[in-house]
Amino acid sequence: MSDEPRIGVLLCSCTPQMRERLDFDEIAGFTSSIESVVHVEKHPVWCLAPGLTRLKEIIQEQEIDRIVVAGCSYRTHKQIFAKALKEADINPYLLEIVNLRDQCAAVHPEGATTRAKDQIGMAVARTAVLEPLEEITVPAEQKALVIGGGLSGLIAAGTLAEADCEVIVVEREDALGGYFSRNRQWRLRKNGQEALPEIIAGVESNPSIEKLVSSRVTRVDGRPGEFDITIETPQGEMHARVGVILVATGSATAPAEGAYNHDGKAVKTQEEFERILYSDESTEKPLSIVMIQCVGSRNDERPYCSRVCCLDAFRNATAAKQKWPESEVAILFRDLEMGCLTERDVKHAREAGVAFHRFDPATPPLVEDGKVKLVDTMTGKEVSIPYDLMVLSLGEISHEGTRETAEILKISTDVFGFVPEPTIRLRPHESTGRGIYVTGAAHWPITPEESMYQAFEMASRAATDLKKGGFSTRPIVAFVDESKCIGCRLCESMCAWGAIRVSEPEEGNKAHVQEILCKGCGTCVASCPALAIQAAYYSDEQILPSIKAAVTS
Amino acid sequence: MTKIVSFVCEWGGYTAADLAGFRGISYPSSLRTIRVECTGRVDPVWMIDAIIAGADGVIIIGCPEGDSRHEIGNFRVHERVRWVQKGLEMIGEEPQQVRTLFLSSEDAEVFAGKIGELEKDLESYGPPARDEAALENLRTLREVFAEEKIRWLIGRGPDMVADGNSFGEPVTAEEYDEDVESILKSEHRRISILRRLRDEAGSVTDVASQLGFSTREVMLEISDLIGLGRVAIKGHEDPPVFKEVLM
Structure with missing residues (x-):
């Protein structure tokens, strides 16, 4: 590469509007007159094969070392031209698009012509000072950490092990299996109930999965591909290095907190009810069962719908009618969450003879003389149901393990302590940080089926990232001039990605960018009091020429 | 002709501009866009640079509040613009020549509408005075926004108002605004003096009369600057003259 930049400018004229409103002769004349522009050429479609072939020719002929394309959007066309430049042995970051x-x-x-000239002038001024940049890649330790040994975590661990990854599963309770193995087996379908012990046994017997029960992850350092983790185990503190982390910490059922004089006997939670419903030993035989939905949830304090409680009520009510055919079962609901319910669940419940009454949240069911009274908003009539067992559907809350883990991993939670997926519609199944994947009810209350799908999906993602051998990111990242850095830590508080850290005073008190985490937004750059940070591809030196050129003509 | 320089983020502003084209929504051709990764990258110094270079207006167009691709970049630039506007007002410039616009990439109509509105407003302000005195004021302001103290305050401000200052004392939004305004003023005075002493040495009385400050203000400022190592005594004649120490 010669010292002076040799810029080629490609003028594109694919639409009739461009040919009509833009005076290409004037634009070409202006562009040719700019110092550092060695070649200007017009073509109807630069981005198709003939154009790209011609581009490579002129790069050779004119010894061009950087390119400005004036045609379509940077968003849609940068990759096309970056690829062509790579093929012509030119760094793809020596490119600007107007x-x-x-x-x-x-x-x-x-x-339009005046603006076009200015925008091209601005792009040329900037392109002349662009610098070649190389993709940033970091190697990955071929090992995964799964936090949480419940359904989602076990499936994820099994999937990863199947993909030849070594796995560590950390479970805070004293046995694997999580939520469903301890109390809420009903929520799994029949095949799930049988499958869970199998899933647990599969993980237990898998030699490439290290199982740590009664243990907790207490500290995570490092970066994607090289996380240094500290685990507190009954045998003492343990350290390990892993490439990826899967969070499968689940959710928990909200406590009854004395709602409807909950006593665990005449007034039970769904969980307590299941212990008599699905037990062969229980001698209890309720004659009239009333289930109340949305207790303590969908209110100001907990406004979200927990989705799974309608499913619980339907399946338990149907099972109760089957176990005790002579007893009456009624479900009092506000709205039915049909997302989790299948047509089959509804059909079974109706066929079994479960009664449904809808109430208004402003006038919830009241208990008077051993009867539940409410106005059924579907019929407008007052209903009075005598009962000997009341069952409360309480909704789900985030697990304290989820909240703890999120804090350790520095991933953000919503106000309820769940870890939301980032822009769910655009990037589902992706976590906020590279190398960290969240699966199961840690996201949001979900059914076991959904949890299993997610576990497969996230484990595949994690395995894919590991198998690629490392993590990579585009080189548009921040970098620090340590001689200028005053260690004020403003950048640390500015960075939404935890990508910039100031070392401890004894280690120099200077800011360091963890490039693999940096998204290149430049918020730290424009905030730095000491002007010590710059952003590659968008440095001050590369933007100021554009500002000057914007107002010349 | 009016010239508007806009800094657009790739994800909000630039995309909205693309969509305006796709939908064929016209807006003034006085706009010149500079694309950045996120509006969080837009330095207060750039905004003033654009005005010095000859822009009549500057608009920073990023993602909507709470929905930035880079989480909080747009919020940070909003705070910077607020302070640049205060700085412009302080030196007698129209503060609204610098603005922000936060929109979704869907909002092509809003994009076009707001550019039209800005152009109209700029025309109503009339051509800005760009004589040497005004330019000198702007260059001074540019240096003020490159100063450590001001940048630190702008960066820390929102957190300080939310969580209290470094000593754990609560800071109200009004107190914070007052503090930054008074520091903007004193930094402006300090930079004016430094710029005056950059190419040519001067005495306290020279500087005071040329810049319109009291001799006491200038004397205090110069003794501070000597303490910081940014100004040195150049001649021991009576009165002594001082000059900026170039770093």
């Missing part, structure tokens, strides 16, 4: 089509011709019946 959007003549959408940001000049299409929007300015008048003045």
